[in-house]
Amino acid sequence: MKPKLLHVLGAGPWQLPTVRLAKSIGYRVLVTDVYAERPAYALADFHEVVDITDLERTLQAAIDHRIDGIICDTTDVGVPTAAFVAERLGLPGIGYETALNFTHKGRMRQLTENAGLLVPRYRVISSPVALRNAASEIAYPLIVKPVDNQSGRGVSRVSNDSGLEAAFQAAKSCSRSGDVLIEACVVGHEIIVDGFVVSGQPKILGVADKEPYPDAVTVSARIHYPDGERRPDLDRIQAATSATLSALGLLNGVFHAEFIVQARDVVPIDVAARGGGCMIYSHLIPHVSGINVMRAMIELAMGDLPAIEPATVPRAANIEFIRMPPGRLAEIFGVNAAAALPGVAAIHFNVQVGEQIGALDDKDCRPGYVVALANTAAQVIDVSRRAKSLLSVRMDGTAGPVAVF
Structure with missing residues (x-):
């Protein structure tokens, strides 16, 4: 057979x-x-x-x-x-309508709002005619994004009228349906919640803090999973996660969610019914939680409900993103030395020698990252920083290497 x-x-x-x-x-x-x-x-x-x-x-x-x-x-x-x-x-599957709930941000907003969750004021538009009206109804600053893409493609933060049209066109160019979501910018601390749902019961496998770049606030400079010390906001995060997944209809499967934590509220920003990128799914969550989520997803697809019992004391993990000067990349130095440091799980570059390094317009424009795994938060941050300090690049037309940043 x-x-x-x-x-x-x-x-x-x-x-x-x-x-x-x-x-x-x-x-x-x-x-x-x-x-x-x-x-x-x-x-x-x-x-x-x-x-x-x-x-x-x-x-x-x-x-x-x-x-x-x-x-x-x-x-x-x-x-x-x-x-x-x-x-x-x-x-076995999550259901087609449920999949649309997780991949169309307009549907996501409507369903979570209908379920009583706090969501930012928003409008879904498809034409420049509706653009100004939507902006005036919601008020600046605004987040403008395609309703059906990923990795931050076409996402902009707009502070005034001067950048609105360009942000709309950027989002529309990345939207498969042509629809664009315009919403209020939610102020607070951004987190990632990763986990797995079995028979409608979500299990949180990791909660990470996102640190944005000061000059590109929609792009993370670091994603940090702390160690086993209990978060004071964990109960609120668990409640918001459960309510969001229930509203969107996920009964079984992996999820990767982003929330903004405010003084009183945990606001859902984006939720995906798939594993997190940048090796979160394949490396970080198995280390942090002790659960091989990839194996669990394969088991689920083949008809078996996996047993999900995460470690009671999570371990620490960190993704430290890399930036380079603008220009054409000529050489990369220090990769082997950085990768050899204990605790470094991976060093990944999204660009190759000969490619052009440009502005940090979205997540996909980050040239690379360091993935570190350890038992404690202090250890994992130290490993990440030491690995990054060993990396340098030379750009075409320059005399020698410069450190990544």
Whole structure:
């Protein structure tokens, strides 16, 4: 009897750990991706060149290969597709309507507001005609973002009329539907909550503090998971997380949520029904919580409800982001020395030598990051800083290396 076949949406570097783990468990793997050449093609048993946002073509590939389960655990844009295919084939999934709740920010705002949660004032618009009216109704400062993208693409903070039109056009250019969300800027401390829902019961596996860049407030300079000392706001965070997930309809599966914590309120900003990026899903949460969420997602996709019992005393983890001077990247120095430091789990660069380094317009413009894991917050911050201090770059036209920052 052939081993069961798992369909993984996406075949890029972020899907490689999922494919490797599924294979190690004993499953066969089909991957689909829009690009003709992807690293997971060589690792999987089968692959098809199919856009993971194309519902019908993905469904046909799943039917042709007679899959036993389907997963999209690392990218928002494939979450509705995985849910659609699972629903049509009678396989485990979160449900297509639920997937839309998590991937369309307008729906997300409406549902959480209807459930009685505090949400920022907002409008969903699609044309410049409605732009000024929406801005005047909500009042500056504003956050302008596409309703259906990820990684901060097309997100801007606007302080006055002069930047409004450019922010709208940037958001619209990144919106698959053409809709743009305009909302009030919520003041407070931004956190990330990662976890897993089993039979409607959410388990929090990690709570991280986000520290923004002073000159790019919608982009994080650091994401820090502290150690086991109990947060004074944990009860409020747990209540807001449970209420948000219930409003959006997630009964089983991983989640990655962003909230703003104020003096009295915990305000939902964005919630994804997939794992967090920058190795949060694959490295940080397993270390912090003791739960292999990737394995849990594979089990869920293949019809088994996983047991999720996180460690009672979480460990610490940290992502320290890297910036470089503007210009064309000529050389990177110190990677091996930094990676050799005890506690450094990974050093990742989003850019290669020869590429242009520009302004920090969104999260995807960050050139790279250091991932560190340790038992305590003090240890993990120290490791991150020491690793980053060993890294330097040379830009075209300059005489020598300069430190990353």
